Amino acid sequence: xxxxxxxxxxxxxxxxxxxxxxxxxxxxxxxxxxxxxxxxxxxxxxxxxxxxxxxxxxxxxxxxxxxxxxxxxxxxxxxxxxxxxxxxxxxxxxxxxxxxxxxxxxxxxxxxxxxxxxxxxxxxxxxxxxxxxxxxxxxxxxxxxxxxxxxxxxxxxxxxxxxxxxxxxxxxxxxxxxxxxxxxxxxxxxxxxxxxxxxxxxxxxxxxxxxxxxxxxxxxxxxxxxxxxxxxxxxxxxxxxxxx
Amino acid sequence: xxxxxxxxxxxxxxxxxxxxxxxxxxxxxxxxxxxxxxxxxxxxxxxxxxxxxxxxxxxxxxxxxxxxxxxxxxxxxxxxxxxxxxxxxxxxxxxxxxxxxxxxxxxxxxxxxxxxxxxxxxxxxxxxxxxxxxxxxxxxxxxxxxxxxxxxxxxxxxxxxxxxxxxxxxxxxxxxxxxxxxxxxxxxxxxxxxxxxxxxxxxxxxxxxxxxxxxxxxxxxxxxxxxxxxxxxxxxxxxxxxxx
DNA sequence: CCAAAAGTGTTTCGTATACACCCATGT
DNA sequence: ACATGGGTGTATACGAAACACTTTTGG
Numbered sequence: 001x002x003x004x005x006x007x008x009x010x011x012x013x014x015x016x017x018x019x020x021x022x023x024x025x026x027x028x029x030x031x032x033x034x035x036x037x038x039x040x041x042x043x044x045x046x047x048x049x050x051x052x053x054x055x056x057x058x059x060x061x062x063x064x065x066x067x068x069x070x071x072x073x074x075x076x077x078x079x080x081x082x083x084x085x086x087x088x089x090x091x092x093x094x095x096x097x098x099x100x101x102x103x104x105x106x107x108x109x110x111x112x113x114x115x116x117x118x119x120x121x122x123x124x125x126x127x128x129x130x131x132x133x134x135x136x137x138x139x140x141x142x143x144x145x146x147x148x149x150x151x152x153x154x155x156x157x158x159x160x161x162x163x164x165x166x167x168x169x170x171x172x173x174x175x176x177x178x179x180x181x182x183x184x185x186x187x188x189x190x191x192x193x194x195x196x197x198x199x200x201x202x203x204x205x206x207x208x209x210x211x212x213x214x215x216x217x218x219x220x221x222x223x224x225x226x227x228x229x230x231x232x233x234x235x236x237x238x239x240x241x242x243x244x
Numbered sequence: 245x246x247x248x249x250x251x252x253x254x255x256x257x258x259x260x261x262x263x264x265x266x267x268x269x270x271x272x273x274x275x276x277x278x279x280x281x282x283x284x285x286x287x288x289x290x291x292x293x294x295x296x297x298x299x300x301x302x303x304x305x306x307x308x309x310x311x312x313x314x315x316x317x318x319x320x321x322x323x324x325x326x327x328x329x330x331x332x333x334x335x336x337x338x339x340x341x342x343x344x345x346x347x348x349x350x351x352x353x354x355x356x357x358x359x360x361x362x363x364x365x366x367x368x369x370x371x372x373x374x375x376x377x378x379x380x381x382x383x384x385x386x387x388x389x390x391x392x393x394x395x396x397x398x399x400x401x402x403x404x405x406x407x408x409x410x411x412x413x414x415x416x417x418x419x420x421x422x423x424x425x426x427x428x429x430x431x432x433x434x435x436x437x438x439x440x441x442x443x444x445x446x447x448x449x450x451x452x453x454x455x456x457x458x459x460x461x462x463x464x465x466x467x468x469x470x471x472x473x474x475x476x477x478x479x480x481x482x483x484x485x486x487x488x
Numbered sequence: 489c490c491a492a493a494a495g496t497g498t499t500t501c502g503t504a505t506a507c508a509c510c511c512a513t514g515t
Numbered sequence: 516a517c518a519t520g521g522g523t524g525t526a527t528a529c530g531a532a533a534c535a536c537t538t539t540t541g542g
Binding site for chain 2 (some may be wrong): 008054083
């Protein structure tokens with residue numbers, strides 16, 4: 001654990017991943033597995049910030065510690081500032097013991113982040129804190145107000161998925177249209193007509209069909225596609241206008 | 245100035261208003277007019293939070309102090325946490341003198357808020373700090389990083405205006421369709437065809453035409469309309485689905 | 489040859505866009 | 516009477532939605 005903490009501010013990360021079928025969220029144990037006080041209690045990856053540290057940097061630090069990845073997509077979506085938010089669970093003593101600080105009130109800044117599950121690798125901390133991917137559709141009970149944070153993070157993701165090209169941050173570099181289709185259905189909890197969905201996607205100039213197919217699947221292998229951020233920006237520039 | 249402050253967190257409010265033609269923003273003087281150190285420097289309404297105070301409550305407090313209104317619409321849209329954000333202007337000394345606190349690093353939570361200009365009234369503080377409505381299209385230089393906060397607040401408003409019924413919070417209870425039209429044009433910086441705009445609006449079941457017209461205008465008086473939040477919610481419930 | 493997922497076209501309907509003139513009021 | 520903003524209708528084009536079957540591969 002590095003440096004001297006700022007005991008007034010923390011960050012918590014709602015880390016989303018997609019396994020091809022289901023939306024997942026990364027949770028860790030409250031206690032490292034080599035401590036005696038094994039509680040089985042779960043929480044979001046998060047931490048107090050270090051003095052002078054930028055909040056985004058703190059969130060990146062935590063994400064790298066738990067996934068082994070750099071430059072993960074991160075978006076601040078909320079602030080949880082109830083003065084009693086640490087109280088209801090009597091986990092406050094645990095926090096004080098862990099940090100060695102007298103904790104009065106911690107305002108936490110919540111981020112959601114999107115990772116390609118297939119690229120994430122085990123790290124010292126992810127092992128020590130038994131980090132696992134849980135299904136978003138049945139999130140277990142978490143300490144503090146973390147269940148509410150997850151809920152609001154998911155709502156934010158649903159909203160922003162509709163207006164920004166976030167989906168590609170959850171998919172492998174090369175993906176099939178049906179993976180994309182299932183991703184939208186999983187996150188939004190809706191179903192879309194497959195033909196209409198493919199038509200719509202294929203009209204987009206920034207979705208590039210490759211000359212390459214899946215292999216190792218026991219059915220007709222799908223054509224792979226990739227996302228071009230450059231072409232996305234080109235298109236966005238033209239569309240100055242918008243709605244209403 | 246009430247209570248003991250928490251010297252780590254502040255809130256700043258980007259307060260928008262609409263005068264029927266132009267989008268406005270509320271700015272105050274850095275110094276009260278009865279102090280000798282009259283600087284003419286401008287800033288956003290904002291303050292350190294009081295110990296134990298919720299951030300929303302702090303923002304409401306500030307807004308009430310400067311507009312005389314209760315229950316103003318407020319939305320948190322950003323966090324400004326650069327450890328040096330107070331430094332570039334050497335206004336830090338001013339802040340320390342004002343609060344009597346040693347200031348190390350202040351993270352500020354930014355809110356935008358929407359007020360009906362016609363309802364706002366002068367208050368002790370708005371007079372003392374010479375609060376004024378400035379045109380959003382030419383915001384003067386502000387202290388600290390407040391110009392950036394304004395910019396991001398305006399971007400957020402532009403985005404959220406498209407998906408949420410915010411416009412009515414800027415208009416009088418009874419408004420004309422052309423006021424609404426000008427409001428959209430002013431905020432988004434676009435122009436819309438008047439006939440198509442009116443057609444679109446008049447299809448919405450939550451925009452209620454009244455049996456009442458403008459008076460005191462030297463041209464054909466416009467029909468007044470009002471917004472029904474209840475009908476808006478009804479409609480929203482039905483539309484579970486959305487896009488893509 | 490069977491299972492499993494990939495891939496493909498057409499019709500219908502509603503909404504977006506483009507566009508120019510008359511109306512009611514106060515001065 | 517005139518200046519000022521309020522108010523109106525139609526035709527075209529595009530995208531959204533609904534809908535069922537054939538194809539390719541591995542086992």
